[in-house]
Amino acid sequence: MSSTVNVKALKSEGKIAEIKRSLSAMEHLSSGTLLKRMKACGNPRCHCASDLAARHGPYYEWSYLKGGKLRHRTLTPEQADIMRLAIANHRKAKKLLRAWEAQTLHLIELKAPK
Ligand SMILES: [Zn+2]
Numbered sequence: 001m002s003s004t005v006n007v008k009a010l011k012s013e014g015k016i017a018e019i020k021r022s023l024s025a026m027e028h029l030s031s032g033t034l035l036k037r038m039k040a041c042g043n044p045r046c047h048c049a050s051d052l053a054a055r056h057g058p059y060y061e062w063s064y065l066k067g068g069k070l071r072h073r074t075l076t077p078e079q080a081d082i083m084r085l086a087i088a089n090h091r092k093a094k095k096l097l098r099a100w101e102a103q104t105l106h107l108i109e110l111k112a113p114k
Contacts, residue, residue: 009110012103019100022092029093030086032064034075 038055040048047054060080062073075083 005110009107012107012110016100016103016107019096019103022096026089026093028082028086029089030062030064030083031090032062032083032087034080034083034087035061035063036080037061 036058037060038052038057039059040046040055043049048056058077060075060077060083062075062080062083064071064073
């Protein structure tokens with residue numbers, strides 16, 4: 001390998017090491033989306049029936065795909081806090097995996113015999 005190729009390979013390997021560190025620093029990971037919503041209870045005599053601001057909540061709803069079907073689940077505020085981070089991590093992890101793929105391809109091309 002030429003020294004230029006070596007330098008490029010080292011740089012690429014450094015980027016991969018960085019990606020691995022970022023991934024291993026993640027505690028929770030989840031796909032899906034989180035919605036914060038207010039609900040009307042359905043009781044016609046409740047304030048929520050006539051006043052949007054009097055609706056109940058907030059409720060946290062996590063939507064996710066399972067077996068190709070969209071599912072919904074209500075979470076407590078505490079669960080929602082964790083889920084919010086887990087979803088952000090999932091987005092970040094997907095981005096990191098794409099970068100890892102790109103660096104791997106880069107290395108393969110660098111190391112190919114000319
Ligand atoms: Zn109500």
